[in-house]
Amino acid sequence: MADRLAGLLQHYTLSARVFHSGAFCGQHHYAAPHGYVHLVRRGPITARSSVHADVLVTEPSLLFYPRVASHRFIAAPGETADLLCAEVDLGASAGNPLAMALPSMLLIPLADLPGLGPTLALLFAEAEREQCGRQAAIDRLCELLLIQLLRFLMDRSAAQTGLLAGLADPKLARAITAMHDAPQTPWSLEALAAQAGMSRARFAAAFKDTVGVTPGDYLADWRMNVSCTLLKQGRPVSVVADRVGYGSPNALARAFRARMGCAPREWLAQVRGEVALSDSSA
Secondary structure, eight states: OOTHHHHOOOOOOEEEEEEEEEEEEHHHHHHSSSSSEEEEEEOOOOEETTTTTEEEEEEEEEEEEEEEOOEEEEEETTTTEEEEEEEEOSGGGGGGGHHHHOSSEEEEEEEGGGHHHHHHHHHHHHOOOOOTHHHHHHHHHHHHHHHHHHHHHHHSSSSSHHHHHHHHHHHHHHHHHHHHOOOOOOHHHHHHHHHHHHHHHHHHHHHHHHSSSOHHHHHHHHOOOOOEEEHTTTHHHHHHHHHTOSSSHHHHHHHHHOOOOOOOOHEEEEEEHHHHHHHHHH
């Protein structure tokens, strides 16, 4: 099977920064504008958030908030838990469709993640040592853990519809991955169906039923996402148009306006203005 993450990771940066490892008591509020991974090595703790009902975690577990979601951890009076916590960024704010497809929170016992065992063991060992390069090492290990977790979620997806469900289907995944890897290709329904090894009609119906949108709409959205990423990197509109499969800057501008409500340069000015405003108020 083609690499289902390669195209996504090419256009969206995945990063992690571990900021706590060790004893946890009392309570703490997590509200930064990004996601979080928490590894509960020893509980109990209660996780409280507006995106899920209160959860009591008593066994070693992974709690994953892939997008911005304010939450609070509470240790019982007199109890001390053991946590490793990291801020993570999957590119959700930049439109990464995989990050947007994930649930608001995932709670998975570590016993259900045997494939992550070696990485977890190395991560915990590095976190406990005060050696040169410790922070860089545990951050990179946490990023590896995220990639392995995404693999697990794609392979074991319980979602009935959406991108995760599409990537969990071996045939549809080939077509989705082809779009991710080569948005500049003039994909037709027939060509995508051939990637999936399905007839045109069967592919179109299966894609819509599984992913929730038509192949054409998914491709158009993906091209817009990639366009936005490239524009923020400072690429000229002419280069962006070529990279995402539009014949000219005017063709990209028309598609961009239809999808985003404004021209590429207008959108970029708005984004830069919002970033500047955020920086000035920090």
